[in-house]
Amino acid sequence: AQTVTQSQPEMSVQEAETVTLSCTYDTSESDYYLFWYKQPPSRQMILVIRQEAYKQQNATENRFSVNFQKAAKSFSLKISDSQLGDAAMYFCAYQAREYGNKLVFGAGTILRVKS
Amino acid sequence: GAGVSQSPSNKVTEKGKDVELRCDPISGHTALYWYRQSLGQGLEFLIYFQGNSAPDKSGLPSDRFSAERTGGSVSTLTIQRTQQEDSAVYLCASSVPPGNQPQHFGDGTRLSIL
Numbered sequence: 001a002q003t004v005t006q007s008q009p010e011m012s013v014q015e016a017e018t019v020t021l022s023c024t025y026d027t028s029e030s031d032y033y034l035f036w037y038k039q040p041p042s043r044q045m046i047l048v049i050r051q052e053a054y055k056q057q058n059a060t061e062n063r064f065s066v067n068f069q070k071a072a073k074s075f076s077l078k079i080s081d082s083q084l085g086d087a088a089m090y091f092c093a094y095q096a097r098e099y100g101n102k103l104v105f106g107a108g109t110i111l112r113v114k115s
Numbered sequence: 116g117a118g119v120s121q122s123p124s125n126k127v128t129e130k131g132k133d134v135e136l137r138c139d140p141i142s143g144h145t146a147l148y149w150y151r152q153s154l155g156q157g158l159e160f161l162i163y164f165q166g167n168s169a170p171d172k173s174g175l176p177s178d179r180f181s182a183e184r185t186g187g188s189v190s191t192l193t194i195q196r197t198q199q200e201d202s203a204v205y206l207c208a209s210s211v212p213p214g215n216q217p218q219h220f221g222d223g224t225r226l227s228i229l
Contacts, residue, residue, distance in 0.1 A: 103208075
């Protein structure tokens with residue numbers, strides 16, 4: 001079964017500093033996708049970044065970047081120059097065509113940003 | 116609207132009652148997913164629609180849960196004889212084909228069973 005593990009229930013970062021959120025996953029598939037979603041208190045799930053497993057290059061979106069280690073099945077999110085608006089719950093998620101493209105989520109990491 | 120719309124936003128009901136939750140996906144999105152998020156937990160998959168058919172219902176927790184989709188658009192998730200453990204936020208997401216495109220989520224329905 002596919003599982004996604006986020007080992008950090010909560011993280012804190014000082015405004016303007018950098019923070020890294022960890023995610024590991026377990027799969028026997030070779031073709032899959034990985035995502036980071038942000039969920040602020042408004043409840044809406046917002047896509048932060050997406051990585052295709054067949055691409056070796058790490059995805060980046062402005063201040064957000066990932067460190068994708070396929071052999072280690074690791075997919076961490078780095079947030080640079082943290083802003084107060086980054087405070088939210090962050091979910092790592094896995095998706096594979098073999099399993100109907102449903103998303104399998106980790107338990108989430110609460111990120112607090114200190115001013 | 117431009118996004119996925121869910122209604123109601125909040126629903127409070129008594130144990131044993133039936134509830135219907137509605138999802139209106141983004142126009143043109145043929146794939147539709149329902150997820151459940153219990154308090155402080157991650158999201159768990161419930162059911163997936165491609166058009167009006169549901170090729171994957173594996174996440175529905177019991178036969179009290181059912182869902183349908185008509186016209187390839189609006190979907191309704193029905194919970195019969197609600198129990199307190201059904202209390203959660205129910206989120207709907209939609210995507211364009213192929214299925215590995217990013218899923219766009221609605222704001223969810225917070226269901227509270229008294």
